[in-house]
Amino acid sequence: xxxxxxxxxxxxxxxxxxxxxxxxxxxxxxxxxxxxxxxxxxxxxxxxxxxxxxxxxxxxxxxxxxxxxxxxxxxxxxxxxxxxxxxxxxxxxxxxxxxxxxxxxxxxxxxxxxxxxxxxxxxxxxxxxxxxxxxxxxxxxxxxxxxxxxxxxxxxxxxxxxxxxxxxxxxxxxxxxxxxxxxxxxxxxxxxxxxxxxxxxxxxxxxxxxx
Numbered sequence: 001x002x003x004x005x006x007x008x009x010x011x012x013x014x015x016x017x018x019x020x021x022x023x024x025x026x027x028x029x030x031x032x033x034x035x036x037x038x039x040x041x042x043x044x045x046x047x048x049x050x051x052x053x054x055x056x057x058x059x060x061x062x063x064x065x066x067x068x069x070x071x072x073x074x075x076x077x078x079x080x081x082x083x084x085x086x087x088x089x090x091x092x093x094x095x096x097x098x099x100x101x102x103x104x105x106x107x108x109x110x111x112x113x114x115x116x117x118x119x120x121x122x123x124x125x126x127x128x129x130x131x132x133x134x135x136x137x138x139x140x141x142x143x144x145x146x147x148x149x150x151x152x153x154x155x156x157x158x159x160x161x162x163x164x165x166x167x168x169x170x171x172x173x174x175x176x177x178x179x180x181x182x183x184x185x186x187x188x189x190x191x192x193x194x195x196x197x198x199x200x201x202x203x204x205x206x207x208x209x210x211x
């Protein structure tokens with residue numbers, strides 16, 4: 001067994017409902033079902049958009065997860081999770097789709113069942129990538145860390161998604177504004193006005209006008 005080095009302060013964490021620990025953890029005895037259930041918490045938590053679902057093929061494409069469970073184990077785990085009610089499955093002409101049995105998941109499943117939402121309109125889902133921690137990203141893109149900056153980065157990790165920080169650092173480098181104040185200004189603007197390509201274009205246009 002390869003020894004685990006431990007969790008870090010920089011990584012993202014996945015929310016798991018208390019009901020899982022209070023009830024399901026005591027009831028689930030099958031390892032495949034447990035793996036599939038926890039995997040869904042992780043994948044769904046890192047998705048964007050109102051309707052969040054996974055199809056079997058999207059899970060199979062995750063080589064790291066499939067190495068630990070195999071296709072037979074995946075199918076058995078999915079079936080048991082659906083029978084237990086942890087997951088919901090909707091099948092239609094577009095295929096089979098799985099949802100967490102949560103308020104959001106039930107609403108999405110019902111919308112698909114009624115035809116109010118088509119799977120063709122959803123973006124394909126991929127597992128969230130492993131990202132370098134924020135301190136490494138800063139040193140690689142901006143410069144050496146000081147204790148004061150390290151504290152500011154820790155605060156930013158609590159206030160903004162890790163993906164935003166990485167993107168904001170990239171934007172600062174792209175615009176040759178290599179300072180934490182500039183990165184922080186981008187993050188605040190995204191939080192107040194919305195995060196997206198249209199906002200980025202407006203920001204870039206402002207920079208061009210100033211110069």
